[in-house]
Amino acid sequence: MLDVIMNFFRKPKVASKDIAANRLKVCIIHDKTDGSPEILEMIRNEIIKIIDNYVEFDRDALEVNITHADAADGKTVSSALVANIPIKRVKRIGK
Amino acid sequence: MGEIIVITSGKGGVGKTTSTANIGAGLSNLGKKVVLIDTDIGLRNLDVVLGLENRIVYDLVDVVEKKCRVKQALIKDKRFENLFLIPAAQTRDKSAVSPSQMIELCDELRKDFDFVVIDCPAGIEQGFKNAIAGADRAIVVTTPEVSAVRDADRIIGLLESHGIKDPVLLINRIRIDMVKRGDMMNIDDILEILAVKHIGVVPDDEKIIESTNRGEPVIADSKSMAGQAYRNITRRIAFPDENIPFLDLEPAGGLRGLFKKVFGDKKV
Ligand SMILES: Nc1ncnc2c1ncn2[C@@H]1O[C@H](COP(=O)(O)OP(=O)(O)O)[C@@H](O)[C@H]1O
């Protein structure tokens, strides 16, 4: 708890315009993907096609999401495309 | 054949009506024949911004319902040669006009005018659809705030899905002092996020409020920064091949450097 408070006070002041720009980027990514789950579904299907060449996996369990997390610098929020692919077996490839 | 330009934004109060009035007056000062259409039915504003509110006889709804001929509804601005207004109806609502009626009207007007400039209402519903229906291109107005830029992004997407390609951005109400302190997004921040080109930047300027009080477009004020910004914007609209440098905006020396720092090398 004390740590949290100390960190809070130690944080260098971020220009409010950078906070604005960052929040805006996240909003817009949200707006574009929330409105069209089809985009995520298309990405999911493409990933399945590629992964299928290399590993055996549980198709129904394959999840693709966009997450928003505080970046390591603690100042910004970053958005990431996260795919969770439970692998059953790696296929034997090539030689 | 004239060109149809819609001035839109998504968010209200960012400066669509002010921009429509000034771009119209500016184009007419450049010798173009211009008609402005106020499509904000029920919330008519463009007439007062232009100081033409006492001259309205017929309005947009009368025109599309064919209660009068188009020519009868055109209010001529006496201060600007070849500038006309078709005002919005005040006592009807957006559903009184349809997109196909707007397309028909725009196609008729483009035979007689160099530019038809359409002032769009806020929102993304019927009024927006009417305003963009007949447009060839779009100017999206935003202020340097999160909510306005977010709405601009949404509008850019909608314009493109309606077949209006490459909308350009007009950034309004920039405050140099705040940008310099890092308390307002600058032009590069906004353009990077929206991934569009911009047609100009208008500073936040008291002169806009003064001139709106008088019903005179600020573009006529040769000393105001906002007026200069709108003069540059209209030149870019009228003469797209001409390269209009942004530095003309600042009166002298020291401030110029500052302006350059704030706006980067982008045009204002
Ligand atoms: N660059 C500016 N500087 C100062 N005030 C402005 C500026 N642009 C617009 N305004 C003021 O902001 C208000 C909203 O502008 P308006 O053009 O009516 O917006 P919209 O049509 O998008 O709703 C008006 O009172 C107008 O005078």
Ligand SMILES: [Mg+2]
């Ligand atoms: Mg308006």
